[in-house]
Amino acid sequence: MSRVRIAHFCDSHPGRTDGVAISVETTVSLLRSAGHEVQVYQPAPLLRGRDEPCGVRSVPVPLRNIRVGVPRFSGMRPVPQIVHIHTPGPVGIGGLRYAKAHEIPVVMTWHTDLLAYSAHFMEIQVGAAHAAQRLGLGWTARDYLRLARPGTERRLQLVRLGQEFLDRTAVVIAPSEKTAASFAEFERVPPVWTVPTSVALAECPLGRSEVRRSLRIPDGVPVVLAVGRATREKDPQLLLASFARLLRHLPDARLVMLGVRQQRLTILRLARQAGVAHALRIVRPVPHSRMAAYYRAADVLAFASTTDTQGLVLLEAEQAGLPVVLADAALAGRPGEESPGRMSTAPDADSFAAALARVLTDPALHRAVAEAGRAAAESYSTQRYLDHLLAAYAFARAAQPAPAAPPIR
The missing domain is CATH 3.40.50.2000 (Glycogen Phosphorylase B;)
Structure with missing residues (x-):
């Protein structure tokens, strides 16, 4: 496959010991080793974020190993050919908005079962409200209030938001068959590629x-x-x-x-x-x-x-x-x-x-x-994972109509 320019958007900051951050780090490393041009947008410290090439200024959440990004993606150069979204937080939403503005195909990896997590983390509901506002979904006050009500109403509202993500995506990557099966809850689903992340366990001298x-x-x-x-x-x-x-x-x-x-x-x-x-x-x-x-x-x-x-x-x-x-x-x-x-x-x-x-x-x-x-x-192997990922990128690019050429002046 010819060289591809990919921009990755992830709300887990670098070095965070969670599956999403490790998956992104592995994916980016493999793509770069294969000669592809990769930009990675992740939360960075508030005062240093502006100095890092792809750092997103962010603030830490007290008592949690989480940073909330304050993204601005107006002048990305060069413009990527693929936008790969890993999380539906502020950084991921910023990536979706950028892709829409520049007519770039979106590949989204469904790393997290947000419907299951919503029962345990209040920030899922807060993030959902923020996403609805940033995506301009026109939700009413009643729609936002549904997020505060545990049970069926909250779940249906989160499914409604998830549908908006899927409607903006050319290809969705499921990291397991379990995840692929979960999309049955949605009315419209783009092509689903089941591509588990392959990680290479580093050697360690400790016995x-x-x-x-x-x-x-x-x-x-x-x-x-x-x-x-x-x-x-x-x-x-x-x-x-x-x-x-x-x-x-x-x-x-x-x-x-x-x-x-x-x-x-x-x-x-x-x-x-x-x-x-x-x-x-x-x-x-x-x-x-x-x-x-x-x-x-x-x-x-x-x-x-x-x-x-x-x-x-x-x-x-x-x-x-x-x-x-x-x-x-x-x-x-x-x-x-x-x-x-x-x-x-x-x-x-x-x-x-x-x-x-x-x-x-x-x-x-x-x-x-x-x-x-x-x-x-x-x-x-990691090579098998990379081959499947690049095939998904090629599919997304082929499925996305080319943007209209600017008028000749």
Whole structure:
């Protein structure tokens, strides 16, 4: 494919340890390595944002690892051939508006299940109101009030807003079959390409024993690893309740929750209530370059969330040869496989704990799950992901009518 100019718009700031930021960083790196011209617009510090080539001035949200961008995209040079939207926040909305003004085809990756997240984060409703205003949707006061009412009214209003995003998009990228199926709720949907992000797990010199020593965990003890935020949408309560049941069968087991920045006191309180505080290790986010060592130090990855659209940690764990057990059957299908392959259970503590116990106590099953995961991860390379992404870009450009030539004066 010839060289393409792509502008990416993302509301997760660089270095943030979430799936969206990591996906954008991976995508941009692959595109640049392949010789394409890429601009990335993400929140930058308020006073330095204007000095960074693609930095969007932003302000931090107190007590949250989030920055709210104040975007202005009037003089982008050179003008991109594709606008790729990753988030529906102020930066993403600014990208949509820019694309419309310059008649540039839009590719949107549906990274986040905002309908599910709206039950946990008030900023989803605030962001929806801002998006409706910036897109000039002409909502009435009653429309905005619906966002404040939990339940059906809020959901219908968010679906209505999501439809506006889709109507402005040439191609929507779903990072999983689960996400692709979720578009059935909308009336009109552009072509959907299911393209999971492929990440390359960096090598790390730290060994299994070194990580375990840092966590005060003996070598022979079974370790359950959970990676990511511990906020409500990730269901840490299910994780802790399941681990409490696991301890009845494996009393020396340990649970490592890696990547916990917020809600640490809440997690400790829930752990004490579940009777597992003595067996819990809470670890703040670590550089991505050290993740492989933590996967090697564990015996199974427990994925309790049912709100994720892909779960990059699942692919990372499989690359490292760590068996995965998840409580979301909709994410059981591995990238590149036609049939579901991951070990999944119903999202209840008894089922989840039983599956974890089976993997930890059955060496043959442990080996089979690990080998299947590693084989699937190896078959879905970063080059395969890049090829699919570029094909989606080409499709979007072909589907978008060329802008009218300016009149000759």
